[in-house]
């Protein structure tokens with residue numbers, strides 16, 4: 122443990138960080154719960170259900186998940202460091218720790234957050250990278266389509282929409298679970314997949330619940346072009362008035378043949394028209410394309426047709442294109458069909474090189490491009 126003179130403290134309205142030395146940083150939400158721990162080049166992030174994701178670099182980016190016993194040891198280590206900081210730190214830090222109850226979060230109590238989390242939520246399968254720090258509310262469960270060959274996000278649950286009353290109870294339970302920890306969360310993510318595919322009549326009451334519970338916070342959600350009821354521009358505008366800020370569209374590819382191979386309905390033209398509608402209504406857009414899907418045989422057409430489609434979209438400064446390295450799940454329908462068609466998977470290095478190339482081309486078009494690694498998802 123470093124001398125107290127080295128101790129750095131940041132007390133923000135939304136969080137507390139304490140750094141006893143240059144190689145160690147502890148971060149707590151305003152309920153006093155650990156959410157991140159950095160130690161000597163390794164970052165540990167606690168999910169809301171108290172799983173711990175470990176990230177570090179060796180030759181490449183590495184990630185692991187701790188076992189429950191390892192997580193308990195890590196929480197104990199953090200608790201010991203926090204207790205020492207409390208004793209040696211300035212009065213303002215002691216006051217903050219007391220106000221937020223930081224030292225009351227014993228490893229056992231922190232581990233018990235798993236049970237508390239699953240009383241409130243069905244598993245959160247995926248979020249866009251800029252949404253990991255939103256508060257997720259599940260207006261629907263599952264996906265309306267659920268048949269894309271590569272996707273396993275919602276296979277554990279059939280699609281269902283909550284009534285206004287049920288959703289309002291869920292939102293209250295979410296708020297209680299976060300407590301003052303909500304101040305770390307800037308936006309609201311309306312989950313699961315395709316919540317926005319509900320008809321306007323069913324959706325508006327759910328937006329009212331969100332607006333009343335989280336006034337002024339921007340709302341985000343996934344939407345697929347091809348499922349659910351198609352909304353008019355005016356209806357999207359109404360949702361913008363109710364707080365909708367950005368939608369994330371699983372574009373996957375601009376190549377229709379590949380899209381059909383993935384069993385995702387729709388077409389490049391429908392997507393382009395849909396993005397025009399959204400932009401006209403004032404909705405920001407996050408497009409997600411998968412790099413490497415379809416293997417070597419599709420690589421050329423997939424890249425070129427995806428870029429050509431994006432080039433025809435009226436994207437602006439608030440929009441972005443996510444490029445997601447494709448992960449083939451063994452045993453998936455995609456893996457079966459890919460083998461049947463004799464398609465050759467791209468290596469990780471080839472996918473990475475293509476991702477960098479596409480990102481460069483998208484930036485040349487004047488649009489924002491970012492990496493979206495589904496393995497880094499955390500909530």
Ligand code: SF4
Pocket residue numbers: 264265266267268269272273274275314345371385
């Ligand atoms: S529409 Fe989206 S969430 Fe649904 S199965 Fe396809 S990729 Fe998965």
